Amino acid sequence: MKDRVGKLKAVTGRTEFSVFLGLLLLTVAMSIASPFFLKTSNIFNVLSQISRYGIISVGMALVIITGGIDLSVGYVVGLCACVAAWLTSQAHLPWPAVLLLVLLLGTVIGTVNGLLVTKMKLVPFIVTLATGKILSGCTLLLTKGMPISFESSLAWLGSGYIGPIPVCVIIMFLVIIGGSVFAQCTLTGRNIYAVGNNERTAELSGIKVKKLKCSVYIITSLLSALCGIIVAGNLYSSDASLGIGYETDIIAAVVIGGVSMSGGEGTVWGSLIGAAIMGILKNAFVLLNISSYWQSVVIGIVIIVAVALDVLRVNKKEK
Amino acid sequence: MGDSVICELQNITKRFPGVVALDQVNLSIKKGEILAIVGENGAGKSTLMNILSGVFPPSEGRILYEGQERRFSHTREAQELGIAMIHQELSLSNALSIAENIFQGRLPKKATGLIDKKKLFQDSQKLLEQVGLGGVDVKTLVRDINASQQQQVEIAKALSLHAKLLILDEPTSALTPAEANVLHGVMGKLREEGITMLYISHKLDEIMKISDRIAVFRDGRYIETLITKDTTVERMISLMVGRENSAAYTRARYMSEEDYNSRPVVMEVKNMTVHKKVQDVSFKLYQGEILGITGLVGAGRTELLQAVFGADKREHGEVYIEGKEIKIKHPSDAIKSGMGLVPEGRKAQGLFLEMNVRENMSIVNLKDQISGFRLIRRQEERKKVTEFNNRLRVKTPSLEQKIVNLSGGNQQKVIIARWLMNNPKFLFLDEPTQGIDIGAKTEIYDIIHELSENGMSVIVVSSEMQEIMSLCDRVIVMYEGKVSGELIHSDFEEEKLMTFMSGK
Ligand SMILES: Nc1ncnc2c1ncn2[C@@H]1O[C@H](COP(=O)(O)OP(=O)(O)OP(=O)(O)O)[C@@H](O)[C@H]1O
Ligand SMILES: [Mg+2]
Numbered sequence: 001m002k003d004r005v006g007k008l009k010a011v012t013g014r015t016e017f018s019v020f021l022g023l024l025l026l027t028v029a030m031s032i033a034s035p036f037f038l039k040t041s042n043i044f045n046v047l048s049q050i051s052r053y054g055i056i057s058v059g060m061a062l063v064i065i066t067g068g069i070d071l072s073v074g075y076v077v078g079l080c081a082c083v084a085a086w087l088t089s090q091a092h093l094p095w096p097a098v099l100l101l102v103l104l105l106g107t108v109i110g111t112v113n114g115l116l117v118t119k120m121k122l123v124p125f126i127v128t129l130a131t132g133k134i135l136s137g138c139t140l141l142l143t144k145g146m147p148i149s150f151e152s153s154l155a156w157l158g159s160g161y162i163g164p165i166p167v168c169v170i171i172m173f174l175v176i177i178g179g180s181v182f183a184q185c186t187l188t189g190r191n192i193y194a195v196g197n198n199e200r201t202a203e204l205s206g207i208k209v210k211k212l213k214c215s216v217y218i219i220t221s222l223l224s225a226l227c228g229i230i231v232a233g234n235l236y237s238s239d240a241s242l243g244i245g246y247e248t249d250i251i252a253a254v255v256i257g258g259v260s261m262s263g264g265e266g267t268v269w270g271s272l273i274g275a276a277i278m279g280i281l282k283n284a285f286v287l288l289n290i291s292s293y294w295q296s297v298v299i300g301i302v303i304i305v306a307v308a309l310d311v312l313r314v315n316k317k318e319k
Numbered sequence: 320m321g322d323s324v325i326c327e328l329q330n331i332t333k334r335f336p337g338v339v340a341l342d343q344v345n346l347s348i349k350k351g352e353i354l355a356i357v358g359e360n361g362a363g364k365s366t367l368m369n370i371l372s373g374v375f376p377p378s379e380g381r382i383l384y385e386g387q388e389r390r391f392s393h394t395r396e397a398q399e400l401g402i403a404m405i406h407q408e409l410s411l412s413n414a415l416s417i418a419e420n421i422f423q424g425r426l427p428k429k430a431t432g433l434i435d436k437k438k439l440f441q442d443s444q445k446l447l448e449q450v451g452l453g454g455v456d457v458k459t460l461v462r463d464i465n466a467s468q469q470q471q472v473e474i475a476k477a478l479s480l481h482a483k484l485l486i487l488d489e490p491t492s493a494l495t496p497a498e499a500n501v502l503h504g505v506m507g508k509l510r511e512e513g514i515t516m517l518y519i520s521h522k523l524d525e526i527m528k529i530s531d532r533i534a535v536f537r538d539g540r541y542i543e544t545l546i547t548k549d550t551t552v553e554r555m556i557s558l559m560v561g562r563e564n565s566a567a568y569t570r571a572r573y574m575s576e577e578d579y580n581s582r583p584v585v586m587e588v589k590n591m592t593v594h595k596k597v598q599d600v601s602f603k604l605y606q607g608e609i610l611g612i613t614g615l616v617g618a619g620r621t622e623l624l625q626a627v628f629g630a631d632k633r634e635h636g637e638v639y640i641e642g643k644e645i646k647i648k649h650p651s652d653a654i655k656s657g658m659g660l661v662p663e664g665r666k667a668q669g670l671f672l673e674m675n676v677r678e679n680m681s682i683v684n685l686k687d688q689i690s691g692f693r694l695i696r697r698q699e700e701r702k703k704v705t706e707f708n709n710r711l712r713v714k715t716p717s718l719e720q721k722i723v724n725l726s727g728g729n730q731q732k733v734i735i736a737r738w739l740m741n742n743p744k745f746l747f748l749d750e751p752t753q754g755i756d757i758g759a760k761t762e763i764y765d766i767i768h769e770l771s772e773n774g775m776s777v778i779v780v781s782s783e784m785q786e787i788m789s790l791c792d793r794v795i796v797m798y799e800g801k802v803s804g805e806l807i808h809s810d811f812e813e814e815k816l817m818t819f820m821s822g823k
Contacts, residue, residue: 198670
């Protein structure tokens with residue numbers, strides 16, 4: 001028993017640390033297994049894959065820390081990607097207008113999610129599941145199921161490079177750093193943790209809980225909208241299938257990174273490590289020529305392991 | 320009561336990172352007795368009981384139970400041997416019925432695998448009768464019964480496990496004297512049935528009344544066991560604190576009638592009404608006054624405070640500060656106009672359990688420690704927290720310790736510090752000394768007194784008669800949501816207060 005408690009403590013005390021070790025191990029294993037893995041081009045390829053999840057995971061981590069969840073992110077990505085393409089190719093708007101409108105769309109979706117959760121006191125799981133459905137319908141209505149291709153300087157966000165580094169990777173690091181500073185060093189960040197710990201206590205401490213909870217949904221949708229532009233820009237084309245399934249990968253990244261599903265605990269930068277693990281795993285299947293069907297199986301298992309670790313943490317808490 | 324020993328603890332030591340919570344403790348528990356465990360906050364009482372009930376193992380030492388050495392690696396193992404503990408914080412599920420709570424995880428099943436409702440209800444009913452709750456329907460949801468009834472349900476749950484050794488950790492800290500009496504009655508009955516009980520409480524008069532022996536702890540060490548009928552409260556206190564203790568608390572001075580005529584009214588509450596809880600209550604608060612609000616549980620005291628503070632929905636009611644009406648829609652508005660509230664029920668309304676002492680203490684005042692870039696000034700935060708930590712003498716190995724690891728009383732001090740740090744003009748304290756030891760209580764009273772001398776106005780909601788009588792300049796008594804009486808200090812009499820409390 002003593003032993004088990006000790007081990008548990010080691011796991012719980014430094015979740016991010018042990019996850020980071022896992023990432024290192026995976027990297028070493030992959031570089032042995034495949035000579036291509038450590039090639040600069042492959043590394044940037046992996047990083048730009050990760051960036052899609054990495055950017056949104058910052059918002060998702062904040063949402064989960066407040067004790068909520070957002071299942072609509074993937075559909076926000078899809079809708080925003082298509083709207084960006086449509087506004088450019090059909091409405092012929094200049095790129096700054098497109099950027100602004102798409103980000104505005106993200107904000108509106110986030111606000112709707114946030115208000116439904118806070119004002120109507122609906123369960124976040126159901127609310128975002130439903131808004132996700134609605135958004136996916138809207139995307140299909142807009143595209144009529146056909147891809148929309150477009151030409152725009154906006155595509156630079158998804159396919160441009162600064163030196164050897166993809167722009168989207170730089171954006172990801174900026175978002176992660178910004179998100180971490182926000183969560184760890186600002187008053188609002190501290191309050192987000194407080195709300196996740198105990199809403200009632202937070203309310204009585206003068207924290208405007210509803211406003212705060214609403215704002216994390218807005219941040220998440222806004223980042224998803226940004227990600228939508230990146231994804232569309234990467235392909236110079238959008239269709240309704242973009243973004244599908246993002247929510248699972250992102251939630252997995254966040255939980256692997258040490259954020260507790262029961263709220264109040266974890267860090268934003270931990271999700272970067274989580275996203276990296278997911279990204280490398282996916283890359284591994286490509287490089288090692290394993291059927292992509294196995295990919296789903298393995299990733300599912302990784303998620304279960306991560307959630308199981310989270311449950312162990314919570315159980316220990318209750319002692 | 321026989322003299323045979325049911326359980327013997329030998330050289331128990333428990334270390335947590337940075338703290339020795341228990342240091343070579345020896346204790347023998349006699350069969351069928353009520354053994355009270357007393358000591359200051361952080362003395363290690365709860366820790367020892369957790370070890371005995373299998374929550375965690377000791378770092379060193381042996382447990383002899385019914386003559387055999389035992390090592391529990393889980394509470395279930397202790398329960399199987401008849402050791403059950405009722406924790407300082409209740410663990411019932413509010414949304415389940417009484418019966419489901421009693422048999423949680425062990426619901427009786429029919430051959431078909433479905434729950435055997437009939438047996439469940441019958442068994443629960445029997446247990447409820449045993450703990451003096453015979454009149455209550457076992458299908459009632461736990462959230463619909465009051466705090467003392469919940470305690471009784473906890474006991475029924477313990478009895479359903481065929482407990483021989485029952486551990487009660489501060490069961491009465493949230494109960495009114497009348498409710499505590501009921502609980503003591505139940506304990507007396509259980510003792511007659513031969514059940515051994517360990518009873519932790521900071522209410523020393525209760526201990527004198529109910530216990531057979533008293534084991535005193537100080538700073539993680541076992542000091543001495545007293546025979547209750549041969550000892551006095553004074554002797555017990557001096558052993559607990561390690562020095563002779565002064566008599567009951569009194570302030571140097573209280574506000575007189577003249578003071579009331581000369582001092583300004585700083586806050587006035589008019590026609591405060593909260594649906595079904597508070598009806599049309601108006602009162603004034605004077606500068607530098609300590610105003611007590613008392614009454615039975617459910618009289619609407621807490622709701623009144625919370626409504627003034629903007630935390631409870633009010634139907635109507637106005638708050639005036641220095642003559643001007645203040646619109647309070649949210650606690651943040653109340654805080655802006657200089658109010659602070661230490662709520663009742665630490666775990667539910669006061670703590671951020673997974674956050675550390677520093678974060679718990681600075682949460683309200685943090686807005687004043689923000690740099691130009693809107694970042695938290697860590698240094699300043701730490702400095703301020705350290706200052707208040709020392710001022711309230713919070714016992715913690717470090718400011719980075721998670722608050723959930725502090726003893727109950729020390730958690731309470733952190734919450735009080737949270738508000739003092741924000742330097743309020745009006746401080747509302749709801750049962751401020753719940754679960755706080757006698758030494759720390761005096762310290763907190765001294766702090767409240769000093770604050771009031773410096774012009775702060777304080778409202779104390781308390782069920783403890785002694786606390787109201789020795790601390791307050793004036794008291795308002797509530798009964799069923801209305802003010803039923805008001806007295807100033809010079810007119811304080813226990814009988815009068817009791818009459819008001821019962822609404823007569
Ligand atoms: N899980 C833990 N981790 C670290 N320290 C702990 C833990 N549990 C208790 N402690 C420390 O052990 C000491 C004894 O705590 P304990 O809860 O037993 O006190 P107590 O006598 O029950 O006090 P109170 O009357 O305030 O409830 C305290 O200093 C406390 O901070
Ligand atoms: Mg305790």
